[in-house]
Amino acid sequence: MPRTEVLLYRExxxxxxxxxxxxxxxxxxxAKCLARLKRLEDLGHxxxxxxxxVLRDGIYELRTKEDGLNYRMLYFFHGRQVVVLSHGFxxxxxxxxxxxxxxxxxxxxxxxxxxxxxxxxPEK
Numbered sequence: 041m042p043r044t045e046v047l048l049y050r051e052x053x054x055x056x057x058x059x060x061x062x063x064x065x066x067x068x069x070x071a072k073c074l075a076r077l078k079r080l081e082d083l084g085h086x087x088x089x090x091x092x093x094v095l096r097d098g099i100y101e102l103r104t105k106e107d108g109l110n111y112r113m114l115y116f117f118h119g120r121q122v123v124v125l126s127h128g129f130x131x132x133x134x135x136x137x138x139x140x141x142x143x144x145x146x147x148x149x150x151x152x153x154x155x156x157x158x159x160x161x162p163e164k
Contacts, residue, residue, distance in 0.1 A: 044084030045122045046077060049147045050160040057127040057147075058113065059160075069106040073113060073128065076102045080115070080123060095136055099126075099144045112136065114144040116151075124151055124159075 048056050062070055080087055080102060093101050095114070102113040102125075110131040115123050126144040129137075151158040 048160040061128040
């Protein structure tokens, strides 16, 4: 199975929401989130619960936990071998908040309209 290419969503102004969010986490939480991203790169569509889950309308979540906090990174697929990470948040409710889903869906729509303008490729 070919590896999945992991891209990050980039805003019009050049900011990358996932990087901004990761920068605010503790080193241990960052490491766990980055390990989960590596698993997504390795397994793509094959990644399942408890590490990942399908939400709705083509939006998925990467899931990890550190020091009692639930970290989530929302993403979507672009074709079969490309995944785009929208953003991350600390989940404090039983369900993923609707505002987080709306944000991911809006970013997915913008990305699909102009992938080149909304793509950030992380350094390996």
